[in-house]
Structures are given as structure tokens and as C-alpha cells.
Amino acid sequence: xxxxxxxxxxxxxxxxxxxxxxxxxxxxxxxxxxxxxxxxxxxxxxxxxxxxxxxxxxxxxxxxxxxxxxxxxxxxxxxxxxxxxxxxxxxxxxxxxxxxxxxxxxxxxxxxxxxxxxxxxxxxxxxxxxxxxxxxxxxxxxxxxxxxxxxxxxxxxxxxxxxxxxxxxxxxxxxxxxxxxxxxxxxxxxxxxxxxxxxxxxxxxxxxxxxxxxxxxxxxxxxxxxxxxxxxxxxxxxxxxxxxxxxxxxxxxxxxxxxxxxxxxxxxxxxxxxxxxxxxxxxxxxxxxx
Numbered sequence: 001x002x003x004x005x006x007x008x009x010x011x012x013x014x015x016x017x018x019x020x021x022x023x024x025x026x027x028x029x030x031x032x033x034x035x036x037x038x039x040x041x042x043x044x045x046x047x048x049x050x051x052x053x054x055x056x057x058x059x060x061x062x063x064x065x066x067x068x069x070x071x072x073x074x075x076x077x078x079x080x081x082x083x084x085x086x087x088x089x090x091x092x093x094x095x096x097x098x099x100x101x102x103x104x105x106x107x108x109x110x111x112x113x114x115x116x117x118x119x120x121x122x123x124x125x126x127x128x129x130x131x132x133x134x135x136x137x138x139x140x141x142x143x144x145x146x147x148x149x150x151x152x153x154x155x156x157x158x159x160x161x162x163x164x165x166x167x168x169x170x171x172x173x174x175x176x177x178x179x180x181x182x183x184x185x186x187x188x189x190x191x192x193x194x195x196x197x198x199x200x201x202x203x204x205x206x207x208x209x210x211x212x213x214x215x216x217x218x219x220x221x222x223x224x225x226x227x228x229x230x231x232x233x234x235x236x237x238x239x240x241x242x243x244x245x246x247x248x249x250x251x252x253x254x255x256x257x258x259x260x261x262x263x264x265x266x267x268x269x270x271x272x273x274x275x276x277x278x279x280x281x282x283x284x285x286x287x288x289x290x
Contacts, residue, residue, distance in 0.1 A: 015032065017142035032091065044085070054136065083253065106156050170190055
């Protein structure tokens with residue numbers, strides 16, 4: 001598989017790695033270990049991907065989401081609207097990001113069935129999840145951990161379980177347009193009614209086309225904000241009518257105003273010019289490090 005080794009953070013407190021390739025499963029995969037014991041405290045905003053977090057250390061992950069607070073060995077989260085908080089005293093995890101299209105055939109459930117919050121890996125995969133965490137803990141290299149995770153997901157895959165072709169095409173249009181399209185025109189181009197597209201999208205992707213477009217557009221806007229671009233320019237380029245419109249979406253998905261988000265997170269990203277942190281922020285996308 002091959003590993004891109006990020007090394008430690010500037011302070012030597014973190015060990016990062018990213019799988020150089022995830023094969024035909026698609027998606028992206030990273031690993032991180034808090035070797036310095038500084039702790040993990042993340043504010044996780046909406047992102048257009050299904051995330052699988054598999055812990056293999058002796059510390060549980062504490063998640064505060066729309067459902068409440070839970071302590072978990074690992075979890076899956078679909079396409080959440082509300083922001084959530086993820087903490088761990090000494091995190092050791094493999095994390096996989098999948099498009100909702102990939103997740104539909106890999107997870108055994110539709111992203112819609114994941115609900116508003118996180119789902120415990122054991123609730124999803126039972127004893128197999130426990131065994132995977134044990135195997136990851138026994139492994140000594142990221143190559144081994146990534147190979148185990150890839151094999152596990154391949155065994156979960158159900159190739160015959162795929163979304164409708166129209167849903168696939170609709171999702172692709174939403175992503176490539178950065179969420180800047182009219183849903184009525186999208187439905188018409190696919191040969192479906194607005195109502196049918198909405199129902200099928202929600203059952204197979206987990207969000208209506210309108211909500212999915214909002215999320216993708218928000219993610220595009222956040223990338224611009226965290227790159228240090230002026231808020232007004234980001235609003236225009238992301239297709240918002242004005243800054244107030246951008247502010248509403250950022251508040252919905254990240255629980256911050258654009259200005260507060262930039263003030264909180266941009267200095268941290270700028271300070272971590274080390275390649276490891278740059279890659280980590282770029283990969284995590286909708287995850288904002290507090």
C-alpha cells in the first residue's frame with residue numbers, strides 16, 4: 001500500500017501517516033498517535049464525507065454531538081449538520097474518509113441510517129470491530145495498520161449495493177459545482193421530478209439534494225477562509241448572495257461566524273508550517289483543530 005510518513009509535529013508530540021493509496025475502495029486514510037500526551041480536542045464541522053474513526057489505544061474517544069456525550073472505542077459519522085466535539089487524552093486512531101457513495105456499499109447501511117450523531121463501531125460491525133481494534137493495537141507499523149483496515153473494509157464491501165445511477169450523477173454534479181446549482185434544474189437534467197430526486201437522495205445519501213449542496217458549498221467556503229482569503233471574496237466565489245448568507249451557513253455547520261472561525265483556526269494553521277500539520281488540516285477538511 002505504501003505510507004506517506006508525516007513524522008511528528010514541530011514539538012514532537014504527534015505521529016502522523018497517510019496511506020499512499022486506498023486502492024479500488026477509494027476514499028482517504030490517515031493514522032495519528034498522540035505520542036506526547038498533549039491530548040486531542042477537535043471541533044468537527046460538517047463535511048461532505050462519511051468518516052470512520054477506529055481507535056486502537058487504551059483511551060476512549062469522548063464525543064459530544066446532537067445525541068449527547070458518549071465514550072467510544074471508535075465510531076462512524078455520516079453527513080452531520082450540527083458541529084460536534086471530539087476529545088481524547090491520548091488518541092491513537094486510523095481514520096477513513098469515504099464519499100457517501102462509497103459508504104453506501106461499504107458500511108452495510110445507508111448514510112441516512114447513521115442519523116444525526118455518531119454510531120458506535122460495535123453497533124455497526126459487532127465483534128468484528130473489536131477484533132479489528134485489537135489487531136491494530138498489536139501492529140507495529142502504519143503499513144500494517146493501513147493494510148488491516150483496507151482488508152477489513154474490502155470484506156465489508158457489497159458491490160451490488162450501489163445508489164441509483166441518477167443519485168450518483170446528481171452527487172457528482174453537486175460536488176464538481178461546489179454546491180452551486182439549482183436543484184430543480186438538476187432533477188430535470190436527470191429525468192426525475194424534484195420530489196423523486198429528493199426522496200431517493202435522502203434515502204441513499206443521507207441528505208436532500210438541497211442540504212447536500214449547502215454542505216458542499218460550505219466546505220468549499222471554509223477551504224477559502226482557512227486559506228486566509230477575505231470573507232467577502234469567499235462569499236462571492238462560493239455562490240453566496242452576500243456575507244450574511246455565508247455567515248448563516250457557517251453558523252449552521254461550524255457553530256461559528258466566518259470571522260470567528262478564521263480568527264480561531266487560521267493562526268494555528270499558519271504556525272504549523274511543518275508538512276505534517278499542513279497535510280493533516282488539508283486531509284481532515286471539515287475538522288477544525290481547537
